[in-house]
Amino acid sequence: MTAKVLSGNYAQSYAALLARAQVVSAYPITPQTSIVEKIADFVASGELHAQYVKVESEHSALQVVISAAALGARTYTATSSQGLLLMHELLHWASGMRAPIVMGVINRAVAPPWNIGADHTDTMSQRDTGWIQFYAESNQEVLDTVLQAYRLAEHPDVRLPAMVTEDAFYLSHTVEPVDVPDPAVVDRFLPPREPHAVLVPGEATRLGSFTGPEHYVDFRHQIGEAMARVPKVLETVETEFERAVGRSHGGALPTYRIDDADAVLITMGTSTTTARSVVDELRASGRRVGLAKLRLFRPFPDEELRRLARGVDRIGVVDRSYTFGPMGPAATEVSAALYTARHRPEVTSFLAGIGGRDVTPGEVRRMFETLLSGAPATVHWEDLEDEGVTRIHG
Amino acid sequence: MIEIRFHGRGGQGAVVASELLAQAAFLDGKQPQSFPFFGVERRGAPVTAYCRVDDRPVGLRTSITAPDAVVVLDPGLLATEPVADGLKPNGILLVNSPRPPQALIAPAGVRRASVDATRIALAHNLGTPMLPIVNTAVLGALARATGVVSLEGLTRAVGQFVPARPEENRLAARDGYLGVTVLPGDASAPAPPPRARPPPLVLPEGPIASVSSETLHTAAWRTFTPVIHLDRCTKCNFCWKFCPDDAIEFDAKGYPQIRLAYCKGCGICAAECPPKTIEMVAEA
Amino acid sequence: MAKLTIPAQELMYGGHAACPGCGPALAMRLLLKGLGPRTLVSIPACCWTVIATPYPTTALKVAVLDNAIESTGASISGLRAAADALGLDKVNIVGFAGDGGTADIGLQALSGMLERRTDAIYVMYDNEAYMNTGIQRSGATPWGAWTTTTPVAGDLRGKPEPKKDVMGIVLAHRPAYAATLNPAFPEDFNQKVEKARDIVGPRFFHIFTPCPPGWKFDSAQTIALGRLATDTGVFPLYEVVEGRLRITRKTGQLKPVAEYLSAQGRFRHLTPDDVTLIQAQVRSDWERLQKREREDLSLAH
Numbered sequence: 001m002t003a004k005v006l007s008g009n010y011a012q013s014y015a016a017l018l019a020r021a022q023v024v025s026a027y028p029i030t031p032q033t034s035i036v037e038k039i040a041d042f043v044a045s046g047e048l049h050a051q052y053v054k055v056e057s058e059h060s061a062l063q064v065v066i067s068a069a070a071l072g073a074r075t076y077t078a079t080s081s082q083g084l085l086l087m088h089e090l091l092h093w094a095s096g097m098r099a100p101i102v103m104g105v106i107n108r109a110v111a112p113p114w115n116i117g118a119d120h121t122d123t124m125s126q127r128d129t130g131w132i133q134f135y136a137e138s139n140q141e142v143l144d145t146v147l148q149a150y151r152l153a154e155h156p157d158v159r160l161p162a163m164v165t166e167d168a169f170y171l172s173h174t175v176e177p178v179d180v181p182d183p184a185v186v187d188r189f190l191p192p193r194e195p196h197a198v199l200v201p202g203e204a205t206r207l208g209s210f211t212g213p214e215h216y217v218d219f220r221h222q223i224g225e226a227m228a229r230v231p232k233v234l235e236t237v238e239t240e241f242e243r244a245v246g247r248s249h250g251g252a253l254p255t256y257r258i259d260d261a262d263a264v265l266i267t268m269g270t271s272t273t274t275a276r277s278v279v280d281e282l283r284a285s286g287r288r289v290g291l292a293k294l295r296l297f298r299p300f301p302d303e304e305l306r307r308l309a310r311g312v313d314r315i316g317v318v319d320r321s322y323t324f325g326p327m328g329p330a331a332t333e334v335s336a337a338l339y340t341a342r343h344r345p346e347v348t349s350f351l352a353g354i355g356g357r358d359v360t361p362g363e364v365r366r367m368f369e370t371l372l373s374g375a376p377a378t379v380h381w382e383d384l385e386d387e388g389v390t391r392i393h394g
Numbered sequence: 395m396i397e398i399r400f401h402g403r404g405g406q407g408a409v410v411a412s413e414l415l416a417q418a419a420f421l422d423g424k425q426p427q428s429f430p431f432f433g434v435e436r437r438g439a440p441v442t443a444y445c446r447v448d449d450r451p452v453g454l455r456t457s458i459t460a461p462d463a464v465v466v467l468d469p470g471l472l473a474t475e476p477v478a479d480g481l482k483p484n485g486i487l488l489v490n491s492p493r494p495p496q497a498l499i500a501p502a503g504v505r506r507a508s509v510d511a512t513r514i515a516l517a518h519n520l521g522t523p524m525l526p527i528v529n530t531a532v533l534g535a536l537a538r539a540t541g542v543v544s545l546e547g548l549t550r551a552v553g554q555f556v557p558a559r560p561e562e563n564r565l566a567a568r569d570g571y572l573g574v575t576v577l578p579g580d581a582s583a584p585a586p587p588p589r590a591r592p593p594p595l596v597l598p599e600g601p602i603a604s605v606s607s608e609t610l611h612t613a614a615w616r617t618f619t620p621v622i623h624l625d626r627c628t629k630c631n632f633c634w635k636f637c638p639d640d641a642i643e644f645d646a647k648g649y650p651q652i653r654l655a656y657c658k659g660c661g662i663c664a665a666e667c668p669p670k671t672i673e674m675v676a677e678a
Numbered sequence: 679m680a681k682l683t684i685p686a687q688e689l690m691y692g693g694h695a696a697c698p699g700c701g702p703a704l705a706m707r708l709l710l711k712g713l714g715p716r717t718l719v720s721i722p723a724c725c726w727t728v729i730a731t732p733y734p735t736t737a738l739k740v741a742v743l744d745n746a747i748e749s750t751g752a753s754i755s756g757l758r759a760a761a762d763a764l765g766l767d768k769v770n771i772v773g774f775a776g777d778g779g780t781a782d783i784g785l786q787a788l789s790g791m792l793e794r795r796t797d798a799i800y801v802m803y804d805n806e807a808y809m810n811t812g813i814q815r816s817g818a819t820p821w822g823a824w825t826t827t828t829p830v831a832g833d834l835r836g837k838p839e840p841k842k843d844v845m846g847i848v849l850a851h852r853p854a855y856a857a858t859l860n861p862a863f864p865e866d867f868n869q870k871v872e873k874a875r876d877i878v879g880p881r882f883f884h885i886f887t888p889c890p891p892g893w894k895f896d897s898a899q900t901i902a903l904g905r906l907a908t909d910t911g912v913f914p915l916y917e918v919v920e921g922r923l924r925i926t927r928k929t930g931q932l933k934p935v936a937e938y939l940s941a942q943g944r945f946r947h948l949t950p951d952d953v954t955l956i957q958a959q960v961r962s963d964w965e966r967l968q969k970r971e972r973e974d975l976s977l978a979h
Contacts, residue, residue: 022763055794064752066756072764073764090749093746199602204606204691206602207743436695601733607694609693610695637704637707638699638704638707639694640692660699664898665899666901
């Protein structure tokens, strides 16, 4: 194990190196670019024996790894924002092909107006494409989750692509200490990909195909079943990762001080770190508040959420995006998952950190105050509250 | 409500026939609905279309599984497609065929009907022997056999919606109307069992297809069959070389022979054969 | 039996779902004869998506990957990268795309594949319109041709724009090998495939594939029409190796282009003046091609 001070982007690059990715496709976009630059260095220096394919668009970047995965290669690529949106059609291709691609995504706002700040609109609008989605909180979690994502994606019970996301600049360009595990340790945790359902030269096979209404549903259902197995497989992957590397990231929905909590805030990505500090501060002054991190958004960990919600009356969900639904997208999912729960807490939607705004301790404090005050559950544009504007939607 | 299912082959106009029937019914003051089944739309490949006619707006948006009438534009389909599936007792099976309806095999109770629409179409210069345009003649026969539309409505629809050769098509509809033979059925016959849904696929590890397409036969696409007169064959291989369907192989003596399960009857082999030893013969 | 002039091996099954007399079906059959079984074919949305038959069947005896309509160039780059990474020996990587998927929506990925020097063969099988969707014009549809989106009515007389010069675009990328192929000339076709097979680098085939329903001609005439296309100079046969062009079928005197046009319903509406215009264009293109061949030949010495 070597401790290095790394950016979140380099944490992705190191993870691709440790995973011994065999085919990497590269197309630049701010704030992702330094990931593929670093991988280019790894390949140039001989540290990584990979085919490094420089493509002419993100669309082609994803097609290259889909086709490479179809032959059995372990693949990596990375993108952000507009690039991810350009990939949209091919995201469906990847899951439909059951291609265990791992992709780094830097969460960045979507134009217009152009904005390169942190925002989850890009990945939220890809939530229905059959990809596993992880949201990371720290550069360490980025590195570890990429490695875990390969195990998960390639697992025979899963075989689906996975994206590991990190907030633009708050992680992508933030340097902080990261433990980089020894390659030998990672090799034990993550052996070479065992190809399932791949094309073999000389065999009369077709991957992709077309089918009429009589059987298309079978393909969709099979992906659904694989998705449903992800939380269970993730548990075993975490256990094995902890055994090999000595760290765990708490599975799909790690929680913090939620026992006896009157109000729990659910966060994604980097706002979690700030929120955790606020929980400590409020707990020190006797307020009963807790925190849960939506680390896995697809598949949505609804069982874990219902377990968490059993003893909680008020839940707030912090969304770093607005997707024109009744609430923030994560809040909508949380509400849907809790609707059938026997104990159904109220869900308040907080939109915060949109387009690169800070999610400050003051904002988080105010969110907890809102929850604890018993105010009716609704949607709060937290970013605008400092300017004295409260927008209530719906 | 009357439900009619059309069976034809790509290029024959089954979909057009179904739509034209809908237009005719509308001119009769009825509420029609017509739609095709979107499958492999290839010239010669089996095609299905559906038409419903009611006095009120049709309240269903599903394919037709228990039709009152089935119209078969090409008798070759009888051998390969389950055209009569779900046909109601006392329903009508109408086939474009030169044979009398007694020759048709149909489920119990079904009224059998036939019309030589190919002869009528060719007599009115509609299409070619390779691809006769039979839909107006067949619709005329259907109008008579079922009463689902009037001949007058059909004639008006032909005039308004058939851009090519409207007069010939009008005459073909009339001749179809006059030329159809219908046998009585039996309304008390038991209803056919509902068609079974396809079983769910047990998918292999991922969406990999690996079954040879030679399990699919395309013989039914054919209206003409190549017959090789081996006495004049020079074994030049041209027929083999140019076959787009991989439907020509060699026998032990090196003579070409047609793999009839896969030949679609395109006629390239006959056209390219230097000594002209291949003859395209109309399917029975 | 006379000696076969093209390989005996069949790597395409019968039972496929091509229309009778399908040019693209014959093109695939001839292509795979020359390439052999260790071939991976990436196929975008096009006629061949359907020709290859529905799951769980497949119409080819080689491995086939489906890809999105616009990404064939990228798909074969990915297949080559994986083949190299996995140490797969002697594998032909082929993209097999229609003219719409190449000249229009797939042009970017094709350019990318050529520019990054992917060791693969990109095939554009050219039936000169979007045929799988039912005959809509593409960038490769020739001037004057009827399609469902370039109707003939009143002043409208088919496609008002000329055919896109995809070969010219490809040659601007300096591919390792590029050639025009026509299934009506199977020996020339096969020679080019076998030659390209053994060349390393980006290779491009422009294959002429008549479409009976789309061009409105009798399915028995697919080969005859293909022969006419080359013999009239509409689709000359040539190859470009390392930048040097060589015409592979010399036609002393071009046949009148009217013979080719009048054999197809899609050109039925053309006036004698239209035909004269097309004839002049074909002649000047042919002369330019011959001039280029002479220049390349003199450079070689």
